[in-house]
Amino acid sequence: MANSGLLERTTPEAQGIPSSAILDFIEALEQHTQPMDASHSLMLLRHGNVVAEGWWAPYGPTSPHWMYSFSKSFTSSAIGLAVEEGLLTVNDPVLKFFPDEAPADPSDNLKAMTVKHLLSMNTGHANEPTTTVFWGEDDNWPRAFLSLPVEKEPGTWFLYNTAATYMLSAIITKLTSQTLLDYLTPRLFEPLGIENPAWDVDPQGINLGGTGLHITTEDIARFGQMYLQKGVWNGQRILPEAWIEEATQATSDNSNQPSNPDWIQGYGYQFWRCQHGFYRGDGAHGQYCVVMEAQDAVLAMTSGVRDMQAVLDKVWEHLLPAMQAEPLPANPDAHSKLTEKLASLSLPMPQGTPTSPQAEATSGKLYTLETNDLNLKGVKLAFGDEGSTLTLVTPAGEQTVSVGYETWARSTAELREYGEEVIAASGAWTDDSTYTVYLSFYESEVGVIFTFHFEGDNLRMTYEPNVSWVSTDVQTIKGHTTN
The missing domain is CATH 3.40.710.10 (DD-peptidase/beta-lactamase superfamily)
Known part of the structure; x- marks a missing residue:
């Protein structure tokens, strides 16, 4: 012993x-x-x-x-x-x-x-x-x-x-x-x-x-x-x-x-x-x-x-x-x-490119979302040389998360009912029109995958959690921008 x-x-x-x-x-x-x-x-x-x-x-x-x-x-x-x-x-x-x-x-x-x-x-x-x-x-x-x-x-x-x-x-x-x-x-x-x-x-x-x-x-x-x-x-x-x-x-x-x-x-x-x-x-x-x-x-x-x-x-x-x-x-x-x-252990990160022909056209635009189970009102992505920021409009207001490319960028935000939490995110363009973000609430069990597919002024966003007390099915949310 x-x-x-x-x-x-x-x-x-x-x-x-x-x-x-x-x-x-x-x-x-x-x-x-x-x-x-x-x-x-x-x-x-x-x-x-x-x-x-x-x-x-x-x-x-x-x-x-x-x-x-x-x-x-x-x-x-x-x-x-x-x-x-x-x-x-x-x-x-x-x-x-x-x-x-x-x-x-x-x-x-x-x-x-x-x-x-x-x-x-x-x-x-x-x-x-x-x-x-x-x-x-x-x-x-x-x-x-x-x-x-x-x-x-x-x-x-x-x-x-x-x-x-x-x-x-x-x-x-x-x-x-x-x-x-x-x-x-x-x-x-x-x-x-x-x-x-x-x-x-x-x-x-x-x-x-x-x-x-x-x-x-x-x-x-x-x-x-x-x-x-x-x-x-x-x-x-x-x-x-x-x-x-x-x-x-x-x-x-x-x-x-x-x-x-x-x-x-x-x-x-x-x-x-x-x-x-x-x-x-x-x-x-x-x-x-x-x-x-x-x-x-x-x-x-x-x-x-x-x-x-x-x-x-x-x-x-x-x-x-x-x-x-x-x-x-x-x-x-x-x-x-x-x-x-x-x-060298790491959770998987999205595989793709750091930019896309769509990046400049969509960067900084606020997309208003249809009614959804996540209670998200809107979403905005801003693209830079070393990653991006993801802003989600929640009942608590605008919450902005840093998103790394081929790395995990860390920030704090209030995205769930537990108040402000530490969050890490990594993202990449997985095709010319689709930006994918893996987001980890890294003091808990939860990780989610967001995809943002841009079609002109329209957005098709998906959300898939790794685990859930309700459902791990992929949810699709539609959005539209006027700016």
Whole structure:
């Protein structure tokens, strides 16, 4: 087992992995079907040492990334700490913590719901309650959760349930008068060296628990390595070993939900069991913390992918069989190729020319757009020698983004409902009349492809996201200019 010190860097061969196998894995990840449907970062640890790390530009090592449901594994850890401190037990009824939010006449099933049922996604709900709780009319989310029918006996029916994890966060706040983030900061984040974590909150200031955590790739790796080391980090006990054993075993049988192979191996306390006897925390669109105990390895990844099983399949195909029990002979040539690849990673950029006969005629013109689902009112492109600027007229006003050519130009803009965000963009003329822009919200999973096809005073614009909670279909928007 690896020592519990800070992360050291070594060659893959020194830890029993051929550099060529990691290179094969990376090249498999880069087999895109849609250019922005892609991995964003990876960090592979073996015996406590980082043997490979890389970020696909514009993503980088210091950029936090949305974790989505990988947040749940941190919330589970907070419950483990609270149990160790004697604040609660997993067998406590949920209603115990919410006397003011409980319905006047709770059902027997609601009375039977315990903290363990929240942890193991076995609350007894027949329908996933998160939409009702998070986007309903009641700003008191615990009350909204407790008002919902519990159709089945808790403990008898697995149903993935982000609102249940939110309730764990609310319990921590009830018990400690602290947010989940504040509770975990001295107990977990600071000891692990996780700096400046951010966690989204509900209308009452309660951290979302089941989603909303923003951390870096190395933060994921540190958390996974601490779990691999049974709760110890840098010689300090962070979590009880017994809790880690309990949290990562299969408490719930999740085979009742038809899904991909790595989503029906069992579910613990906010951790998924994997094929091959491993376990992981993960989040929507490809955020992974895979703990491979038998191989003494951890894989941390961030992504914006449509098919999460496909990524795990590539781990099992390329990395798992390559891990040897003993160090391998040094292979400078193979390691050099891997190092060069890792240093040059980038998301795909549009392939084309920096200018076009159309550029001068269309540069700086405002095109008014027809009514569309993106709520965009207009668009304007201005072309220069080293790239362009893209101005989108949104409900927040005109938002201008720098667009590089054969590079990622960075800027900030308010293009979504999350306020001002960092954005990187790259563009090219892909034919004489069409300018294509790849745009990355590079502290999140989202990347989009815009195309602008000019026909005289008319514009045909398309928009295609890499991932979406609604649809990844290409949307076409028409526009017209009068200037």
